[in-house]
Amino acid sequence: EGIQQSPISVNVKVYYNSNKRNVKEEGKFYSVWRREKTPLGIFHKFAAQKGKGHYVGTIHQAQGLRPGMTLFFEGDDSTYVDNKMRLHGTGSEDYYNGGWYALLDRWDRGNSLPLHGCLDYSLPMARTGGYRFFLADKMSYEKEIYHGMEHGEVKNNFPVDYTSVGFFYAAQPLQGREEPTAELRTVYQPTEHIYFPQLMQLSLGGGVQVTNERGIRMTTQHGGVVRIMLNDVPEGKYKVLINYFEKPNGADFQVWQRQKQLSGWISTKKDKEVSKDRVHVGDINLTEQTNSVTFHVRNNNGGDQFELGLIILERIKE
Template identity: 75%
Template sequence: MNLIKSILFVFLFVFVSSSTPLIAQNTYRWTDELELLKRVDKLPEYRTNSLVEQFSSYDRTGGNDDGFAGTYSFLRKEGDKLVIAEMEGPGVINRIWTPTPTDNMLYFYFDGQKEPGLKIKFSDLFSGKVYPFLKPVCGNEIGGFYCYIPITYKKSCKIVFDGPKLEFIQIQYRNLPGKKVVTFDGDPSQQHKSLIEDVNKLWADITPEVSGFTTGQSANVSTVEQSFTLKPGEEIPFFKQNQPGRIVGFTIDAGSSFEGIYKDVLLSATWDNESVEAIYAPVADFFGYAYGKGAMRGMLMGKQGAANYCYLPMPYDKSASMKLIYKKRADIEQTPISVNVKVYYNNHPRNVKEEGKLYTLWHREKPELGEFFKFLDMKGKGHYVGTIHQAQGLRAGMTLFFEGDDSTYVDNKMRLHGTGSEDYYNGGWYAVLDRWDRGNSLPLHGCLDYSLPMGRTGAYRFFLSDKMSFEKEIYHAMEHGEVRNNFPVDYTSIAFFYADRPLQSKMEPTDELRKVYLPREHVYFPQMMQFTPGGGMQIINERGIRMITKHKGEVRVMLNDVPEGKYRVLLNYYEKPNGADFQVWQRQKRLSDWISSKGGNPENRDGLQEGDIVLPDLNDPKREVRKDRVCVGEIQLTEQTNSLTFHVRNNNGADQFELDLLILERID
């Protein structure tokens, strides 16, 4: 018996001793998640059964009330507070976004506890004032407030908002099955502080280099550099390997040769002799150019100076090849392009069971009204890591197509539903000053461009800790329009994802699809006009541009963004009892005679034209008419003559000319 007991004792000792490290290894802390925000080398790794989902304030009726009323911004009320999210663990919150933060408190109740484990002002998730929610991992720009500091929980998490109303919100989280998760406590230990400093330093670097990403499986890089001249109709390989390895990053420098309305140079990459290219797209689209100009400058991809860069890891099993293809056109003269390429790679093979290969899907389409624009719709196992998107409206006017929500189905279940297109890109409030009003790049997201006269915008977003895994299939798409995809658009996108199987097909960038769309009508809205008053003119910018003068004055309006050409000038303006006289000039060239904007009594129908709209005045609801699309002349627009000047004179005490819209209509 003693022998048997001794054997059992030894067995138990060995078992416990050997199992203890396994338990320790399975312990998962919030710093493990934080590490993912700098460990780009881990991007190819699968996350089996760890699926991303989201609470958001989207309109459940299919309408466009995605937060204004606050109807869908909470799950239930508890007393005078709002429960805005409730997750069963183990899990982690990876992203919190809003364009409407307040100073109300947020309470995070972890693991069924009666007292909150985290109390913080909603606004301080983004202010950079409260540790560990520091900038730039948390912050705001382009109209949106975002937080990527992970918040882990062992069993559950309930988030409560201490206020009567919450507006727009997205809370993105994922389950962590099989992990012994340590609940977030915000411990400011030196080790934690050092890691946060490392992440913030990487995110804050506006001149990213490959050296920032050469760790783990991306370490020990070699460099291949090649310079060549690419002629129309040619294709030139610049990287080829016939052994396992991975590309850690690459740069392509061709000066300004990829700019312009023709996107005729394609980037092509093939892994392991697959029949369909893993990358096949116009270079300009791949690197986030916006309608002919370099625009994206993120942490992982973009253009810096003359060099285009990509630091997404690309593992392969047996071989890899990359090349540039210069598509030839019959109708225009194309010039040779001088190119310098650097590829950073190593010989670390892909772990087939644990890693996917990088694939991209280029897609340009004018989707039918009522149909979604699809970023990616595929079967297999993998994870989605990035979107670059150019959004062109096909109807002049406000960019209402960007009201469309993103929608993501993974393994036959809707996991994420957004609240608007700019919200998906961590932005908000398009056509509002210093919000979503121009291109601006941040580490993982940004606005590529915004132009009301051209009816276009664009954006990008990359996913690190919040990459969207799928086991069987994924459907990731974007609406276009306020409701039911009701706005005609021309959308171009590139989807970036890692997967366990090659692409089955690709879209060919034809001559037409490689050309930037140019609208024929351009509308200038008051809130985005660039104007300069002169001659003592007073300007009030409310519903329109109200020009007020005691005697005479001028206001110059810049006609930015619009291509050179011949245009008809149309005005929407208000006739009212205090309406002044006005003339329109293009620099020293007079377009119109004096036109009176005095009148507007709807009781007298004389002088009303078809299309005139009787409107209430700010002071007198019975005495105002809006004149629509009044032609005041034609102009030849160049870079030197891209302005109009309104001369305004007082008409017997009538001292105001109020411009609503300025419209340019192209003349062939």
């Protein structure tokens, strides 16, 4: 709310020729835009039309409406040509010739290639997108085509806000197409953001060793600091919650935002291992210059490990 986007200038070069179209053999180029909070149990449609033509491309922006891992991208593509199932995919990022999501140097950021690519990937924003152009493998149809994408692991069960543009050649334009009104162009902003260990951006301040197994494990003989960036999230005020493990060799930790102390010393040394979830460690005002938290870790009589799971930002309404 209240976020303004600056205008973007784009330079475009268009190639064309003066040859007339052969209406008996050549279709016209069309596109179909669609945005929807796709109902549970229903595919998101890239295209569904009657007549003769061929489908040649997809641009797809995928927004999860539930914070956390982008499991909506487990959805498969499905294509019916002339009322027969012809193609069924193995996952959304596979459809865009990518994979796997949420893994380092895989589907973890925007990456543009000539015929396919990733538009963006953000776990804190539960958002991604992809594109693919079928120049050498177009999907031809004589009577009709249905081309859609699932959202979620099974039964289209993940709530999403999907926007797509499908490109096709056809004898006639699509009937009943959706117009991109100002309301439909409004960008969805989540109110909760989750940072996962495998894509956290760390800086080490010395005195600590870090490994990533089931989480970010910080080991120290005496004491040390680790800073974690909170990128991608809009500026504002947030509650900071964390998941971590209490265990027999647990260390003590504090949480800071640069020079501001958020929490006192918290011990993670316990007789038995316990997972602590959504522990509130303080509130922050997040800006371009303060988008990080720092963990100070100290040895607690042989307790030399602090094991961090998730960092969760919960927006505070103003």
